[in-house]
Amino acid sequence: MASTAGYIVSTSCKHIIDDQHWLSSAYTQFAVPYFIYDIYAMFLCHWHKHQVKGHGGDDGVARAPGSTWAIARGYLHKEFLMVLHHAAMVLVCFPLSVVWRQGKGDFFLGCMLMAEVSTPFVCLGKILIQYKQQHTLLHKVNGALMLLSFLCCRVLLFPYLYWAYGRHAGLPLLAVPLAIPAHVNLGAALLLAPQLYWFFLICRGACRLFWPRSRPPPACQAQD
Structure with a gap:
């Protein structure tokens, strides 16, 4: 949805500074509750995984004091970068896009929304892993598409914006x-930094997927 909105906005703005599209402001307001909900949903997933592992339950046994806080700390430790990303979107990027831009630069905002093109492939990859489908052709094809879409829409996006x-x-x-x-x-660098980190993780995962440890290529050996 975000990438579709971004495509509509970016292709509708012929003048990259002054042209406006109503979706740019409407979608940013829609995205704020999504990011807040996503943080909560990720915490619920972490909570239920914790329950399944036997660290707590609904069997009537009282939990140890501070167990909820321990789960929350574990969640923040595991998903720190993602939570930080979502919090920055809500607390920093949303006010900037609504107030600071003053209606200018809808083209750039649309391009930024198109970064979400890679998200379906990331989600599908996690689903396939949960269902133990790591060795299927679908997982390999999805991994290649995820790598390509992430590179084009999240990493190379920033040089493209500068070029535009x-x-x-x-x-x-x-x-x-x-x-x-x-x-x-500075803002572009702060946004690009986590994308580069995630892209590194994707590349490392791709090396392990396409070249198992039994016969890794030289580049993957250097990373491992």
């Missing part, structure tokens, strides 16, 4: 970072 602004302003790509405010470069 450079084309608009008549600047070469390498001159764009020096021509825009420093806080814009």
Whole structure:
């Protein structure tokens, strides 16, 4: 849904700075409760996994004091980067997109929404792993599509945005970072950093999927 909205917005804005589309503001308001719900849903999944492992239950036995807090701490430790990402979307990116932009840059916002193209492949991969389908052809095809979509829509997205602004302003790509405010470069770097980390994890997983440890390629041996 996000990528569809992003495609509509970005392709509708011919002037990348001044053109506006109603979906840009409407979807950002829709996305805020989604991020909040997703944090809660991930916590519920972590909670139920904890219950299944026998660390607590509904059998009438009282839980040890502080067990709920221990589960919450374990959840934050395991999903820290994802929770931080969602919190930043709600507490930082939403106010910036609604207030600070002042109706400008819908094209860039639409492109950012298209980063979610990779999400269905990420989710399908997790589902296949839960159902022990790691060695199926579907899992390998999905892994390749996830790697490609993540690279194009999340990592290469940022150079593309710089290139698009450079084309608009008549600047070469390498001159764009020096021509825009420093806080814009800082924001882009902060958004890109977790994408690079996740892409590294995806690449490492792809190496293990396509080249098992029995015969890994040299590049994978270096990473392991």
